[in-house]
Amino acid sequence: MIDNDVTVVVATRNRAGRLMETMPMHEGPVILVDNASDDGTPDLIEAAFPQVRVVRLEDNRGAAARNAGVELAATEFVAFADDDSYWTAGSLRKAAGLLRDFPRTGLLCAQVLVGPEQFLDPISAEMARAPLGVPDDAPGPxxxxxxxxxxxxxxxAFLQAGGFNPTLHVYGEEALLAMDMAAAGWLLSYTPELTVRHLPEPAGRDPRARRRRQARNDLLTAMLRRPPRVVARTAARAWRHDRGAVTDAARLLPWALRRRHPLPTRVERDLCTLTSR
Structure with missing residues (x-):
């Protein structure tokens, strides 16, 4: 059963082959935001899936490309998918029902099954342990x-929090948005009754470059929202593993200081609970 109350927003760049496999699996309206692909992805998807709205960006905005899709969505709820993932049948319908039943909840995170073997993603397993408990007015941990x-x-809720930050681009971009949604008073819940299939390609993108960008973004996020002691600890960890990440973040220090907004005490306390385990 298709749920037209949830728009699926997919951000992509030069992944036409994988999109041809996953696009038919999406339920409901789909907006594909293309990050300036140069392999003909937008044309191929428009020809193969005329029901999909394709948005062509003139530059590669990374994760922030999703913001354009959310802004264009005409539905109350929006689901994100990568070009190598899709929501299983019925999950979006369930998600819409949960968000209606729990009006303080701004985000639901599904369980993720990885690869053809459908292994549970370790992040999903960690969320299921519920270190922050299960609020009475939330659908899950x-x-x-x-x-x-x-x-x-x-x-x-997504638009109120400002969406994905363009400067972070990709890798670790979720952390800042999660903090800002929580700071605005929204609940975020892990809901394993919703399922996403993730089918990553065996040969991924440059792992060293990914680690450096992830470390840079972790440090920038700390600069933007966390106490000085956490910033120092994050910088020290990044310096041990990739000094280039610290250099990259240092170049953006003026940008971060202009946008720095420390988190409410309750959100910082919960973050400390997570990192102390």
């Missing part, structure tokens, strides 16, 4: 992070 390909958001 409280979380302060999520996997972008496994999140359904209340569109108004």
């Amino acid at each position: 409280a979380v302060l992070g999520f996997l972008s390909c496994a999140a359904v958001v209340r569109r108004s």
Whole structure:
């Protein structure tokens, strides 16, 4: 059964082959936001799936490309998917029902099954342990992070929090958005009754570059929202593993300081609970 109350937003770049496999699996309206592909992806998808709305960006915005899809969505709820993932049948319908039943909830994170073997993603297993407990007015364990390909958001909550930060681009971009949604008073919940299939390609992108960008973004996120002691600890960890990440973040220090907004005490306390385990 297709649920037209949830728009699926997919951000992509030069992944036409994988999209041809996953696009037919999506239920409901789909918006594909293309990050300036140069392999003909937009034309191929428009020809193969005329029901899909294709948005062509002139530059590669990384994760922030999803913001354009959310802004264009005409539904109350939006689900994110990567070009190598899809929501299983019925999950979006369930998600819409949960978000209606729990009006303080701004984001649901599904369980993620990886590969053809359908292994449970370790992040999903950690969320299921519920270190922050299960609030009475939430549909599942409280979380302060999520996997972008496994999140359904209340569109108004996402826009209120400002969406994905363009400067972070990709890798670790979810952390800042999760903090800002929680700071705005929204609940974020892990809901294993919703399922996402993730089918990553065996040969992924440059792992060293990914680690450096992830470390840079972790440090920038700390600069933007966390106490000085956490910033120092995050910088020290990044310096031990990749000094280039610290250099990259240092170049953006003026940008971060202009946008720095420390988190409410309750959100910082929950983050400390997660990192102390």
